[in-house]
Amino acid sequence: MITRIELAVKEEFYDPEAQSIVAASRDLGIDSVESVCFYRVYYLLGDLAVAQKAEIAQKLLADRVVDNVAIDEQLNQCDKEAPHWTVEITYNRGVTDLVAQTANKGIKDLGIAEIQEVKTARRYEFVGKLTGDQKAIITEKLLMNKVIEHVLQPDETIFFPTREVPFEPVHVPLAALNEQELQRLSKERDLFLNLQEMKTIQTYYDQLGRDPSDVELEMLAQTWSEHCSHKTLTGLVDYEGKTIDNLLKQTIFRVTRELDKPWCVSVFKDNAGIIRFDDTDNVCFKVETHNHPSAMEPYGGANTGIGGVIRDPLGTGLGAKPVMNTDVFCFGPVDIAHKDVPKGVLHPKRVMQGVVAGVRDYGNRMGIPTLNGSIFFDDRYIGNPLVFCGNIGIMPKDKCEKNVVAGDAILVVGGRTGRDGIHGATASSGELHSESEGTWSGAVQIGNPIVEKKLVDTLLKARDQGLYRAITDCGAGGLSSAIGELAETTGARVDLDKVPLKYHGLTYMEIWISEAQERMVIFVPPENVERALSLFAGEDVEATVIGHTTDDRVLRLYYNGTLVGEMEMAFLHDGMPRLVRKATWEPVITGSDELPEMPDLNEALNHILAAPNVCSKEWVIRQYDHEVQGGSVLKPLVGVKNDGPGDASITRPRLDSHRAIAVSNGLNPKYGLVDPYWMAASAIDEAIRNIVAVGGNLERTALLDNFCWGNTDKPDRLGGLVRAARACYDLAKVYKTPFISGKDSLNNEFQNDAGETIAIPPTLLISAISVMPDARKAVSMDLKKAGNSLYLVGRTLDELGGSHYGDYLNIVSDRVPKVDPEEALQTYRALLQAMQEGLVRACHDCSEGGIGVAAAEMAFAGGTGLDISLQEIPGSEVLERDDIAIFSESNSRFLVEVEEKNGQRFDNLLSDCACKKIGRVMDNNTVKIRGLNGIVRIEQDMETLKQSWQKTLGW
Amino acid sequence: MKPRVIVLRAAGSNCDVETKYAFDCAGADAELVHINRLKEKSVRLSDYQILAIPGGFTYGDDISAGKVLANELRYGLADQLTEFHANDKLILGICNGFQVLVKAGLLPAVDFTKAQSVTLTFNDSGKFEDRWVHLRVAADKCVFARNMPASVYFPVAHAEGKFVVHDAGVLERLKRNQQIVFQYDNPFGRVEYPMNPNGSVDHIAGICDPQGRILGLMPHPERHIDPTQHPQWTRLGAAETGDGLPLFRNAVRYFTD
Structure with missing residues (x-):
C-alpha cells in the first residue's frame, strides 16, 4: 500500500524555492509565469493505519508553524481560477534519495515498523499561460536533470520489487580475436x-x-x-628529437628529490602529500578533479568530487582529520545565450549553480571549512567544465605510514555498494560527446555527506586506538582499485558476496568495480576485528569483513565460494605496456597587435573590475561555511565590510595553538594559449606570492600540481604539457618549494553534434600550502589607515599578453607575463622579513588587471581612498604608456601599506629589491592613480569601483 | 569542581569539537558523547551539569533542520531531559542545536506534550550564508548572557535560521517573559538584510526558557573565542578574548560561584 504525503510552506510565509523558480523562469525568457507553488512529496510503502499516517505527517514530516500538509490528496495553494500547470519530478531508479532514507529512519524512530520504503518527489504548480514548448523548457532546463530525474507519470510504478540476478561466471574469449x-x-x-x-x-x-x-x-x-x-605523464614522450622517459619523474618528482626537504614526510606515494606541521602533527594536502561527472550532473558531480577528495587525506597514512577544503572551477561564460549552448550541454550558469551547491552541501554538512578557491570563465569550458576539489588533513606524526602484512582481515567501512559510478575511472579517461548525458548515467551519483561524516569520526577513533594497520579510500575503480593497490605487495582474497549492497541485482563484476561513494577499506589484524566492528556499530557505521590479505601476491575474487577472478599483482601493476607519444610545440600566437590610442582608463578599470574572472565571488564564498571548526584566521573575504578579496586564507588546524597553515592557488589558462611554460611559471608565482602577501612562510611552502589538458594523443597538446612541466621544475627549483602531490586529467575535450572537437585551454592549477609559526603575524589586503605610505614592490614590464586589458582593447599579444624567479625570491624574502617585524599594515598582490585592480581592491576593501603615482616605478624605463603601466600583469609584484614611522626600516630591508614608494592612503573615497609622468589617469569614487566589481555575479 | 558538560553528538554534528573547546577554555570539563550512549544508557545525562547541542547538520537536516534528532530527544529522552532541567541544570543549543531545541519541545519552554509554537525555517535569501552579525544582548534573564556587553559580534552559518512564531500571542509572551536574549542589530543604522541575515521576526537570533536556563541561538559564540577569529582583527588589533568566551564562562560560573 502506498501513502502519499504532500507538504508546502503556508501561504503567509515566504517560500524561497518557489520564488527562485519564478526568477529562473524569467531568466529563461519566459515572462508569463505569474507565480509558482512548490510542494514536497513523500511516498511511503507499507501497510499504514490512518492514525499512523497522521502521526508520520504531524510528528515528523510537517513543521506545524510553517507547513501545510495533506495525506493522500493534493494541497491546493494556487489560484485555480487562473491558468495553471502542475508537474511532479522524482529520482530515477537507483539514484540515491537521501531525504527518503532519513525519513525512513525517522518513521522507524516513531515506532512504526510497518514502513518498508520511502521515496520523495517535488511537485510544482505554475500559474500563468504557458505553451507546450515553454513547459518543456522549464522542465528540462530548470526543474530536473534527466540524468538523475524524470517527470512522474500518473500510472508510474514508484516502488519496485527487488530481484536477484542468477549468478553466472562470465569469461571473455580473447585468444582468437584479431x-x-x-x-x-x-x-x-x-x-x-x-x-x-x-x-x-x-x-x-x-x-x-x-x-x-x-x-x-x-x-x-x-x-x-x-x-x-597516469600513463601519459609517466610514459615515453618524443619531443624535439629526444625521448623523455617519464615526464613526471623528469620534472615534478625530480625537483622534490633534489630539494630534499627534511619536512617533506611522504610525497607522491600515498593518497595525499604529507608535510611536517609541528612537533606532534603533520598535515597532508590533495587536490583532485571531477570534471566529466560535473559536466553531466553538476550537483552530484561536484558533491562527489569534494566527497572523494576528503577521503584522500582520510586514506593517507593511517588517516588524517580533514580540516579544510579548497575548490577551483572553470566554466563557460554564464551570460551566454541559451541558443548558443551546444546540444547535450547544460547552460554554464546552471553548471555553476549546481557545482557550487554540490560543494556547499557536502563541505558544509561534513563540517569542513571551504577557505580557498577561484573561478575562471572561458568559452572553451562550455562543454567540458573543470571542477578541482582539494582537502587538507591533520594527523599525528606516528600515524603517517601503512603496514600491509599477510593475514589481516579486509574490511569495507561506510556506505553500501550500488550500481552507481560503474566505469567512472575508464570513462573519465575518454572524451565527452553530445550523447554523453544518455550513455554515462551510470557514472553519475549523489553523495551522502552524513555517511562520510560518520565514517571520518569513527575511523579516526579506530586509528587512535590502533585498530587497523592500513587504510585507503574507494575512489575511481572502487574496491578493485582500493584493494588492488593496497594489497599489491601481499595479495588478497575477497568474497564479493559479503559486500553489503544498496539493493539486490548487482553482479559480482559490478560489486568489484562500483564507484559507490563513502566507502573506505581497512586492513585489520585478526585480534582487533571484533573491537573494530563494535566501535563502528556504536555510531551506526556499517563495517564488514569481506576477505583477508595473503602472502602470494595474487588477488583472488570469490562469489558464493566460486573463484571468479584470479590476478597476479605483478601483471596488474607492472604488465602495462608503456605508451610512446609524440609531442611538438609551436607558438600559436606570435607578435603583438599595435595598441590603439589610449582610451579613458577610468572606464577600462571599471570594465576590468566587472570582468567575470576578476569580479567579486562573494555569492559563492558566503554559501560555504568557511569558519566551522573555528580555525580561520584570515577568511576569504576581508576588510572593513568583510567583503574584500583576500589573497590567501589562513587557518589554525589545532585550536590550542597559533601555528597555522596558509593556502593559496594560481591558475592562468589565458597565458597558456600564448605559452604553457609561462602559464605554469605564472601559476606557481601567483600561488607563492599569495602566500607571501599574507605573511606566510616561504621556507615551509609546498606545491601541488593539477594538469587538465585536452587529448594528449595530439602532439601539439602534449608538447604544451611538456613545456608546462618543465616550468614546474625550473620555478620550484629556484623558489625551493617542493611538489608533494599532483594529479592529471587528460582528454578534456568536447565533441559537439557537428563533429567538431573543442579542447579546453591547457589548464594548470597550482595549489600552495605554507606552515606559519605564528598566525598572529598575518597581513590582510585591505587598506588600514589614511596617511600611511604605499609602496610598489616588484618590476612592472610591458606584458599585456593574455591580460584583461588586452581583452578590453581587443588586441592579441604574445608578451605574456614572465617570471624572474631569482629576483622574485629575493624580494619575497625581504618582504616577509618586513612582515615578521610588523612593518606591513596591508599587502595585496598585483595579478589580473595589474596595479589598477590591486589598488582599487585595497581601497574599497579598506573603505578609504588612495593617491599613487607610477613615476619612476621599477621597470618604468621600458614602459611607454600609462595604460601599460597600470594594467600590465607582470608577476612577482605587490602593493604594500606601511606606516610613515616604519618607512625607513622598510626601505632598508628592501634596499636590494625593486621597490618604490608611490603614494599614500587618503582620508577620502577617491582612488587616484597617476601615470608615468604624474598625469592623473584614474580618478574614481571607490564605491563606484566596488559596485562594478560586485555587480557581475551579485546573484 | 569543574562543571561537567555533555556535548551531544549525533550523525552530522560538526561543531562539537570547538564547542567542547570553548567550554574547556571557560573552565568546564567537557566531553563529546554520541546520542547512542544515552539511548543505551551507558552514559547518564544526570552525571552532567550542562547539556550542549552543537551546530551541524544532524541526519543531513533532511526533512527539516534538526528534526530527526529533535524527535529522538522528544520521544526517547523526554524524562531524562525533564529531570535534568528540573534539577537546576543548563542547556545550550547552538545553530542546529537551537533548531533541535525548538522542535524537541525544550524551547520556548520545556513541554514535550504541547505542539511546537516557534520554528526556524528557510532564510529569506533562499540559501546557506556564512557572515558575521552584530547582536544586541538582553542580559537580564538568561544565565548564559549575564553581564555580557550590550553588543557582541558572532558569525552565523545556516540555511534555516529564520525565527518565526505560530501566532502573535507566542511572540507577545516571549517579550513579556524577557525570553528574547539575542537580536540581530545594526549599530550604524536600520536593521535589514544582511544585518538580519535570515528575515527573523523581530530580528530574533536567540531565546531562552522562562527560567533563563535553556538558551538556543543561531549565531556561533564558540567561533569567537580566540581574538584571531574576529574577521577584522588585522584592522582593529587583537582583543584580549573573543566575544563568545563570556557566554561559556557564565555557564561555568553558574555552578562554581
Whole structure:
C-alpha cells in the first residue's frame, strides 16, 4: 500500500524555492509565469493505519508553524481560477534519495515498523499561460536533470520489487580475436584500452592458457586507465628529437628529490602529500578533479568530487582529520545565450549553480571549512567544465605510514555498494560527446555527506586506538582499485558476496568495480576485528569483513565460494605496456597587435573590475561555511565590510595553538594559449606570492600540481604539457618549494553534434600550502589607515599578453607575463622579513588587471581612498604608456601599506629589491592613480569601483 | 569542581569539537558523547551539569533542520531531559542545536506534550550564508548572557535560521517573559538584510526558557573565542578574548560561584 504525503510552506510565509523558480523562469525568457507553488512529496510503502499516517505527517514530516500538509490528496495553494500547470519530478531508479532514507529512519524512530520504503518527489504548480514548448523548457532546463530525474507519470510504478540476478561466471574469449576485434571489444565493453594494451592482455592469457573472466578484464582496464595509472605523464614522450622517459619523474618528482626537504614526510606515494606541521602533527594536502561527472550532473558531480577528495587525506597514512577544503572551477561564460549552448550541454550558469551547491552541501554538512578557491570563465569550458576539489588533513606524526602484512582481515567501512559510478575511472579517461548525458548515467551519483561524516569520526577513533594497520579510500575503480593497490605487495582474497549492497541485482563484476561513494577499506589484524566492528556499530557505521590479505601476491575474487577472478599483482601493476607519444610545440600566437590610442582608463578599470574572472565571488564564498571548526584566521573575504578579496586564507588546524597553515592557488589558462611554460611559471608565482602577501612562510611552502589538458594523443597538446612541466621544475627549483602531490586529467575535450572537437585551454592549477609559526603575524589586503605610505614592490614590464586589458582593447599579444624567479625570491624574502617585524599594515598582490585592480581592491576593501603615482616605478624605463603601466600583469609584484614611522626600516630591508614608494592612503573615497609622468589617469569614487566589481555575479 | 558538560553528538554534528573547546577554555570539563550512549544508557545525562547541542547538520537536516534528532530527544529522552532541567541544570543549543531545541519541545519552554509554537525555517535569501552579525544582548534573564556587553559580534552559518512564531500571542509572551536574549542589530543604522541575515521576526537570533536556563541561538559564540577569529582583527588589533568566551564562562560560573 502506498501513502502519499504532500507538504508546502503556508501561504503567509515566504517560500524561497518557489520564488527562485519564478526568477529562473524569467531568466529563461519566459515572462508569463505569474507565480509558482512548490510542494514536497513523500511516498511511503507499507501497510499504514490512518492514525499512523497522521502521526508520520504531524510528528515528523510537517513543521506545524510553517507547513501545510495533506495525506493522500493534493494541497491546493494556487489560484485555480487562473491558468495553471502542475508537474511532479522524482529520482530515477537507483539514484540515491537521501531525504527518503532519513525519513525512513525517522518513521522507524516513531515506532512504526510497518514502513518498508520511502521515496520523495517535488511537485510544482505554475500559474500563468504557458505553451507546450515553454513547459518543456522549464522542465528540462530548470526543474530536473534527466540524468538523475524524470517527470512522474500518473500510472508510474514508484516502488519496485527487488530481484536477484542468477549468478553466472562470465569469461571473455580473447585468444582468437584479431586486432580489429580486440579494439571493438575494448569499445563495446567501455574498457578504453588501446590496441597495444589489448594485445598485451591477449598474450598474457595465451600464456596462461585460458580466457580472462569479465571481472579480470575490468580490473585491468581500471588499473591501466589514464585516471589511475597516469600513463601519459609517466610514459615515453618524443619531443624535439629526444625521448623523455617519464615526464613526471623528469620534472615534478625530480625537483622534490633534489630539494630534499627534511619536512617533506611522504610525497607522491600515498593518497595525499604529507608535510611536517609541528612537533606532534603533520598535515597532508590533495587536490583532485571531477570534471566529466560535473559536466553531466553538476550537483552530484561536484558533491562527489569534494566527497572523494576528503577521503584522500582520510586514506593517507593511517588517516588524517580533514580540516579544510579548497575548490577551483572553470566554466563557460554564464551570460551566454541559451541558443548558443551546444546540444547535450547544460547552460554554464546552471553548471555553476549546481557545482557550487554540490560543494556547499557536502563541505558544509561534513563540517569542513571551504577557505580557498577561484573561478575562471572561458568559452572553451562550455562543454567540458573543470571542477578541482582539494582537502587538507591533520594527523599525528606516528600515524603517517601503512603496514600491509599477510593475514589481516579486509574490511569495507561506510556506505553500501550500488550500481552507481560503474566505469567512472575508464570513462573519465575518454572524451565527452553530445550523447554523453544518455550513455554515462551510470557514472553519475549523489553523495551522502552524513555517511562520510560518520565514517571520518569513527575511523579516526579506530586509528587512535590502533585498530587497523592500513587504510585507503574507494575512489575511481572502487574496491578493485582500493584493494588492488593496497594489497599489491601481499595479495588478497575477497568474497564479493559479503559486500553489503544498496539493493539486490548487482553482479559480482559490478560489486568489484562500483564507484559507490563513502566507502573506505581497512586492513585489520585478526585480534582487533571484533573491537573494530563494535566501535563502528556504536555510531551506526556499517563495517564488514569481506576477505583477508595473503602472502602470494595474487588477488583472488570469490562469489558464493566460486573463484571468479584470479590476478597476479605483478601483471596488474607492472604488465602495462608503456605508451610512446609524440609531442611538438609551436607558438600559436606570435607578435603583438599595435595598441590603439589610449582610451579613458577610468572606464577600462571599471570594465576590468566587472570582468567575470576578476569580479567579486562573494555569492559563492558566503554559501560555504568557511569558519566551522573555528580555525580561520584570515577568511576569504576581508576588510572593513568583510567583503574584500583576500589573497590567501589562513587557518589554525589545532585550536590550542597559533601555528597555522596558509593556502593559496594560481591558475592562468589565458597565458597558456600564448605559452604553457609561462602559464605554469605564472601559476606557481601567483600561488607563492599569495602566500607571501599574507605573511606566510616561504621556507615551509609546498606545491601541488593539477594538469587538465585536452587529448594528449595530439602532439601539439602534449608538447604544451611538456613545456608546462618543465616550468614546474625550473620555478620550484629556484623558489625551493617542493611538489608533494599532483594529479592529471587528460582528454578534456568536447565533441559537439557537428563533429567538431573543442579542447579546453591547457589548464594548470597550482595549489600552495605554507606552515606559519605564528598566525598572529598575518597581513590582510585591505587598506588600514589614511596617511600611511604605499609602496610598489616588484618590476612592472610591458606584458599585456593574455591580460584583461588586452581583452578590453581587443588586441592579441604574445608578451605574456614572465617570471624572474631569482629576483622574485629575493624580494619575497625581504618582504616577509618586513612582515615578521610588523612593518606591513596591508599587502595585496598585483595579478589580473595589474596595479589598477590591486589598488582599487585595497581601497574599497579598506573603505578609504588612495593617491599613487607610477613615476619612476621599477621597470618604468621600458614602459611607454600609462595604460601599460597600470594594467600590465607582470608577476612577482605587490602593493604594500606601511606606516610613515616604519618607512625607513622598510626601505632598508628592501634596499636590494625593486621597490618604490608611490603614494599614500587618503582620508577620502577617491582612488587616484597617476601615470608615468604624474598625469592623473584614474580618478574614481571607490564605491563606484566596488559596485562594478560586485555587480557581475551579485546573484 | 569543574562543571561537567555533555556535548551531544549525533550523525552530522560538526561543531562539537570547538564547542567542547570553548567550554574547556571557560573552565568546564567537557566531553563529546554520541546520542547512542544515552539511548543505551551507558552514559547518564544526570552525571552532567550542562547539556550542549552543537551546530551541524544532524541526519543531513533532511526533512527539516534538526528534526530527526529533535524527535529522538522528544520521544526517547523526554524524562531524562525533564529531570535534568528540573534539577537546576543548563542547556545550550547552538545553530542546529537551537533548531533541535525548538522542535524537541525544550524551547520556548520545556513541554514535550504541547505542539511546537516557534520554528526556524528557510532564510529569506533562499540559501546557506556564512557572515558575521552584530547582536544586541538582553542580559537580564538568561544565565548564559549575564553581564555580557550590550553588543557582541558572532558569525552565523545556516540555511534555516529564520525565527518565526505560530501566532502573535507566542511572540507577545516571549517579550513579556524577557525570553528574547539575542537580536540581530545594526549599530550604524536600520536593521535589514544582511544585518538580519535570515528575515527573523523581530530580528530574533536567540531565546531562552522562562527560567533563563535553556538558551538556543543561531549565531556561533564558540567561533569567537580566540581574538584571531574576529574577521577584522588585522584592522582593529587583537582583543584580549573573543566575544563568545563570556557566554561559556557564565555557564561555568553558574555552578562554581
